Amino acid sequence: MAAVLEFRDVTVRRGQSVLVDGVDWVVEEDERWVILGPNGAGKTTIMQLASTQMHPTSGEVEVLGSQLGRVDVFELRPRIGLTSAALAERIPRSEQVRDVVVSASYGVLGRWREEYDDLDHDRAHELLVEIGIAHLGDRTFGTLSEGERKRVQIARALMVDPEVLLLDEPAAGLDLGGREDLVSTLSMLAYDPDSPATVLVSHHVEEIPPGFTHVMMLREGRVVAAGLIDDALNEANLSATFGMPLALSHEDGRWAARRKPRRARI
């Protein structure tokens, strides 16, 4: 199995701050990873490295077999599907949903005068059906709910048939129903053997879709634990990651966590 991402002793510094500290990490083709950690742990920084938008201060990052610093990142980027809040902000609100998706094949945001062929349109339609939003094709992006926008972004990220799919906090800002819809869509993708290697960033174990295989837990830029979810996701590692005693449960493929009650003083 080929590695799609490989980090070797990766550190990112900005001034006196260490954003990511000595991270070793390998993602293989058939793996679906969740990166868990509190605010400021370095999750988005890891995604920026993986999506070639940032280079490490030291260490080596390989993306799809090419080492950052020795490759033209503009050749790599079309092979990477990415969703993030920063990217979503750049989608024109007046753009029709089907155009938001189809325009990914040219790597542009905001359709202008490009001509797309029938294959592109068919592929975009297929993805809207697969992600469950075919009925929204004619709507403009600005009129969608937050949950609908997240799904459009995932369809757009898949449009290029990426070799790796990077989802930075796709459930942020969703209500309970929106989160549950998204988790089930991501679960369906996770179980599909044709789906690319996937990395999902989240703050919440409740957002881990069934079918995800691996977890990396980060705190203050360092890896607390990483590996198969069934091995690495436990109360001790989760408590160390979030810096408080947490109780963890796992039922019907879903995870839940809560703070352990403080003992009453006698």
Ligand SMILES: Nc1ncnc2c1ncn2[C@@H]1O[C@H](COP(=O)(O)OP(=O)(O)OP(=O)(O)O)[C@@H](O)[C@H]1O
């Ligand atoms: N240019 C910078 N200079 C100094 N510190 C920075 C810079 N960019 C990010 N940081 C800090 O690095 C840390 C990691 O940031 P990052 O965005 O990767 O965390 P995160 O885990 O994604 O957080 P969140 O869950 O809040 O989105 C944060 O403490 C952030 O304030």
